[in-house]
Amino acid sequence: xxxxxxxxxTVFFVFLLALAFASVYGESKRSGExxxxxxxxxxxxxxxxxxxxxxxxxxxVMTLGRLxxxxxxxxAEGLNEGIVVKxxxxxxxxxxxxxxxxxxxxxxxxxxxxxxxxxFGLYNENMELVAQTQAMPGYTNTVxxxxxxxxxxxxxxxxxxxxxxxxxxxxxxxxxxxxxxDE
Amino acid sequence: xNEAIHPLARKTVVWHLAVTSLVLxxxxxxxxxxxxxxxxxxxxxxxxxxxxxxxHGTGMVGIAALGGTAILWYFLSxxxxxxxxxxxxxxxxxxxxVSMVLIAIFVFDFSDGWTFLYPLPAQSAKxxxxxxxxxxxxxxxxxxxxxxxxYMYLAARLTAVYGGLGKALxxxxxxxxxxxxxxxxxxxxxxxxxxxxxxxxxxxxxxxAASLVNIINPAITIDPLLAKHFTYAFGHIxxxxxxxxxxxxxxxxxxxxxxxxxKANKVFLIAWNxxxxxxLMIYTHHLLMDFxxxxxxxxxxxxxxxxxxxxVMVVTAYGALMIVYRSRMKxxxxxxxxxxxxxxxxxxxxxxxxxATIVVNHVMHNTKWVPGHFHTYMGMGVVAMIIGFMYYxxxxxxxxxxxxxxxxxxxxxxxxxxxxxxSFLYAGGISAPRRWSEHLPQWVLSDQVGAVSxxxxxLAAIIFTARFFSGLRCVGSQVPYQKKSAAG
Numbered sequence: 001x002x003x004x005x006x007x008x009x010t011v012f013f014v015f016l017l018a019l020a021f022a023s024v025y026g027e028s029k030r031s032g033e034x035x036x037x038x039x040x041x042x043x044x045x046x047x048x049x050x051x052x053x054x055x056x057x058x059x060x061v062m063t064l065g066r067l068x069x070x071x072x073x074x075x076a077e078g079l080n081e082g083i084v085v086k087x088x089x090x091x092x093x094x095x096x097x098x099x100x101x102x103x104x105x106x107x108x109x110x111x112x113x114x115x116x117x118x119x120f121g122l123y124n125e126n127m128e129l130v131a132q133t134q135a136m137p138g139y140t141n142t143v144x145x146x147x148x149x150x151x152x153x154x155x156x157x158x159x160x161x162x163x164x165x166x167x168x169x170x171x172x173x174x175x176x177x178x179x180x181x182d183e
Numbered sequence: 184x185n186e187a188i189h190p191l192a193r194k195t196v197v198w199h200l201a202v203t204s205l206v207l208x209x210x211x212x213x214x215x216x217x218x219x220x221x222x223x224x225x226x227x228x229x230x231x232x233x234x235x236x237x238x239h240g241t242g243m244v245g246i247a248a249l250g251g252t253a254i255l256w257y258f259l260s261x262x263x264x265x266x267x268x269x270x271x272x273x274x275x276x277x278x279x280x281v282s283m284v285l286i287a288i289f290v291f292d293f294s295d296g297w298t299f300l301y302p303l304p305a306q307s308a309k310x311x312x313x314x315x316x317x318x319x320x321x322x323x324x325x326x327x328x329x330x331x332x333x334y335m336y337l338a339a340r341l342t343a344v345y346g347g348l349g350k351a352l353x354x355x356x357x358x359x360x361x362x363x364x365x366x367x368x369x370x371x372x373x374x375x376x377x378x379x380x381x382x383x384x385x386x387x388x389x390x391x392a393a394s395l396v397n398i399i400n401p402a403i404t405i406d407p408l409l410a411k412h413f414t415y416a417f418g419h420i421x422x423x424x425x426x427x428x429x430x431x432x433x434x435x436x437x438x439x440x441x442x443x444x445x446k447a448n449k450v451f452l453i454a455w456n457x458x459x460x461x462x463l464m465i466y467t468h469h470l471l472m473d474f475x476x477x478x479x480x481x482x483x484x485x486x487x488x489x490x491x492x493x494x495v496m497v498v499t500a501y502g503a504l505m506i507v508y509r510s511r512m513k514x515x516x517x518x519x520x521x522x523x524x525x526x527x528x529x530x531x532x533x534x535x536x537x538x539a540t541i542v543v544n545h546v547m548h549n550t551k552w553v554p555g556h557f558h559t560y561m562g563m564g565v566v567a568m569i570i571g572f573m574y575y576x577x578x579x580x581x582x583x584x585x586x587x588x589x590x591x592x593x594x595x596x597x598x599x600x601x602x603x604x605x606s607f608l609y610a611g612g613i614s615a616p617r618r619w620s621e622h623l624p625q626w627v628l629s630d631q632v633g634a635v636s637x638x639x640x641x642l643a644a645i646i647f648t649a650r651f652f653s654g655l656r657c658v659g660s661q662v663p664y665q666k667k668s669a670a671g
Contacts, residue, residue: 002543006552007612010534017533021526024504032509034443041505049497056489059540064482068545069474091306116303117407119472119549121616127625129546129614134473136407137302141474158549158616160296162307163229166619 003128068131068143082106082144087155089118089135092164094155096172103150103177109143111135118168119158125151132158150176187666188260190659192267193580195274197655199253200573202278203246204648207566210242211644215637221622222630232620233294240297241284241323244422247561248330249277250569251428255376257576258369258435259337263344269336276329283322291315296618298418299323301394301410308398316398324391331384334377341374348374352459353452365447368434372427375459380424382463387417408475412466419466426528426560427458429568430499433521436575437503439669440518441510445502454494461491468539472548481541488539492532500525515585517578517669519593520571527563527600531556534608549618551629552611559604562640563597570647577654579667588646596643602636 086097087109101107111120113135121132122145133143147153157168188196213235219225220232227235256270287293293315295303304316338348345351345366351374353365365371390413393405438445447455467484470476503525512518534556537543547553577583606629611617615626622630 003612006537013533030509031511063542116306139475160618
């Protein structure tokens with residue numbers, strides 16, 4: 001969802017920006033008194049500034065309540081009652097205390113690394129990135145995810161960790177609720 | 184206060200620009216090779232891919248800094264008498280550092296990325312030998328020392344002429360109610376870059392030294408999270424400062440072309456002071472996925488990354504639009520590129536700000552969305568400013584004139600750069616990871632679009648560079664020396 005929002009928002013604002021630049025380019029062939037242009041420009045700028053502040057404030061209010069590392073939110077959703085999985089990144093593999101899950105499982109991934117920094121990137125069956133955190137030696141980062149759909153998920157390394165970075169992939173299977181798939 | 188640039192400094196600026204333009208082409212070719220490999224158009228080994236990736240990242244940030252320094256020195260010389268020896272020392276140390284980095288990568292197979300994230304270099308040293316990591320980290324250290332010496336000298340000069348960095352940033356006007364305008368934009372921007380980039384370089388030197396010590400004696404370690412703070416306090420600020428140096432040319436040249444003043448009024452000075460503060464604060468948006476970092480620090484990363492967009496969007500880019508509006512400005516190579524560079528800067532800031540939103544970063548961090556936004560403001564922003572300055576330099580110091588091929592090349596460069604960054608952003612939108620030598624089939628098409636766009640960008644860069652070198656022949660040929668007006 002956030003990927004689509006990011007793409008459409010970028011296209012929308014870059015389009016507006018291009019319009020502004022194209023319009024000024026068109027007007028550059030005419031002449032005008034600069035002091036008058038400045039006077040009007042500064043008036044418009046006040047509204048432009050307030051508009052940007054309003055957009056940024058709206059985005060802040062809408063997003064800061066949904067932080068992925070917010071344990072309060074996880075508790076509210078009952079995620080802390082889920083399965084705890086220890087994950088360790090090592091060049092170039094993921095070691096996990098559990099590798100098979102069921103749809104509906106609420107999982108708490110406790111992620112660390114034993115050599116260098118890696119990136120724990122959880123991809124769903126459509127290869128869409130659904131959650132991530134860094135895997136750093138000496139630290140445990142906890143990321144929560146509820147497997148709503150069954151299927152084959154993959155963990156990709158998302159922090160460059162040397163020449164085998166792109167082979168650091170692990171498949172995890174999420175079975176349908178109530179039993180394994182017939183397939 | 185309208186000093187002429189020292190003849191030796193002018194020559195050194197030419198050297199800066201010559202190296203910048205040639206290395207730019209080479210690094211662009213490296214970028215195309217990586218995209219072609221990801222797009223399955225060619226096949227290179229992962230080892231070579233990551234070596235090229237390390238060279239591309241280091242080289243691009245390095246030449247952006249080199250080109251930005253040339254711009255800063257050239258225009259600051261109008262207002263402050265500068266000793267060219269310092270610029271030469273910076274150039275020599277830069278070349279020394281770059282040579283060591285190249286030896287590390289292509290002789291000793293160093294491939295840990297330009298961000299050399301601790302403890303990766305030490306780990307690689309165990310596997311491939313210490314020489315690569317030691318050459319790379321020492322080379323970066325020397326390069327950084329060169330810039331630090333430059334900023335210390337510039338700080339001393341601004342203090343001597345303006346009474347301190349605070350006054351150069353207009354604190355008299357902002358805080359003490361002094362009437363009138365602040366120092367010229369070139370001085371204000373230089374003061375900002377001195378403060379932020381010196382901090383960045385000290386952070387970088389700390390983590391570089393710690394990494395070197397750790398390789399020599401593995402018993403001496405540094406906390407990896409602290410090292411990451413230092414790494415991004417260095418990398419983020421250093422890369423950002425390339426823009427803040429290069430934008431000096433936009434202020435100076437658009438003002439000259441439009442024959443309108445671009446003075447540092449109170450709003451302008453507040454904006455630059457905010458940029459100074461925010462640039463120092465917001466590197467934490469690189470650590471949003473390090474959940475061990477205190478939450479308040481990460482929220483600062485989001486909120487102040489938003490805020491850091493305001494000075495450029497509301498003051499600098501808006502100011503550029505206002506100064507060009509109904510100005511009957513002559514459109515040529517330099518004015519076109521400086522105008523478009525402001526578009527590139529803001530267009531890149533938009534997806535960057537979106538990525539600084541924690542919930543978005545959670546599903547887009549380290550995907551190709553990230554190179555998508557920084558290629559926009561580096562390629563269509565900083566590099567456009569540097570190329571624009573090359574033409575401006577040849578025009579005002581020599582007799583280069585705008586030709587039809589220049590219009591064609593600018594269009595070629597910007598159209599295909601939109602294609603390149605569009606392919607990156609789209610790939611990020613479908614979750615393609617960055618820094619992967621091989622891609623899954625569903626990501627390959629975007630890589631191919633990027634590679635083809637990159638080939639045309641390289642073509643445009645070759646034409647730009649050929650035009651720059653051909654224009655250099657007439658630079659300094661007028662006796663006695665007289666700088667021409669660019670406005671025409």
